[in-house]
Amino acid sequence: xxxxxxxxxxxxxxxxxxxxxxxxxxxxxxxxxxxxxxxxxxxxxxxxxxxxxxxxxxxxxxxxxxxxxxxxxxxxxxxxxxxxxxxxxxxxxxxxxxxxxxxxxxxxxxxxxxxxxxxxxxxxxxxxxxxxxxxxxxxxx
Numbered sequence: 047x048x049x050x051x052x053x054x055x056x057x058x059x060x061x062x063x064x065x066x067x068x069x070x071x072x073x074x075x076x077x078x079x080x081x082x083x084x085x086x087x088x089x090x091x092x093x094x095x096x097x098x099x100x101x102x103x104x105x106x107x108x109x110x111x112x113x114x115x116x117x118x119x120x121x122x123x124x125x126x127x128x129x130x131x132x133x134x135x136x137x138x139x140x141x142x143x144x145x146x147x148x149x150x151x152x153x154x155x156x157x158x159x160x161x162x163x164x165x166x167x168x169x170x171x172x173x174x175x176x177x178x179x180x181x182x183x184x185x186x187x
Contacts, residue, residue: 057132058082059152061145061159062089066116072160073117077124086132086152087117090144093137110135 060076062069076082091110114133121131134152138144149157 057084057086059086059088059154059157062087062117069160073120076158084130085121085126086134088148089135090141091137
């Protein structure tokens with residue numbers, strides 16, 4: 047994480063969902079249009095169970111590993127060196143709050159989020175944009 051924060055503006059952070067099919071176009075768009083040399087894939091994992099059993103945790107870990115590995119592969123296919131691909135993942139019940147925490151802890155300067163067909167996600171994106179603008183204005187004054 048410290049290495050990622052030290053790179054500052056050189057890293058493009060891209061928020062992705064559990065479903066690779068839903069976020070693939072966002073990831074590919076960012077890689078092709080922003081000329082990203084270093085990429086950090088951000089993912090907020092929403093637990094489905096209040097207290098999953100150990101077996102279910104192992105199954106969920108395997109699914110998440112496979113999903114994040116698929117995103118890693120997409121980055122490599124688009125020409126990003128494997129040493130320049132980072133993954134930042136947090137487990138949280140609220141995706142919006144999880145993204146905000148990742149932004150705060152990673153000192154994110156550039157974040158790409160896909161537009162969602164579900165209006166609730168669009169509302170989250172607008173709220174996050176408002177919070178980021180508020181934070182930026184506080185830091186600049």
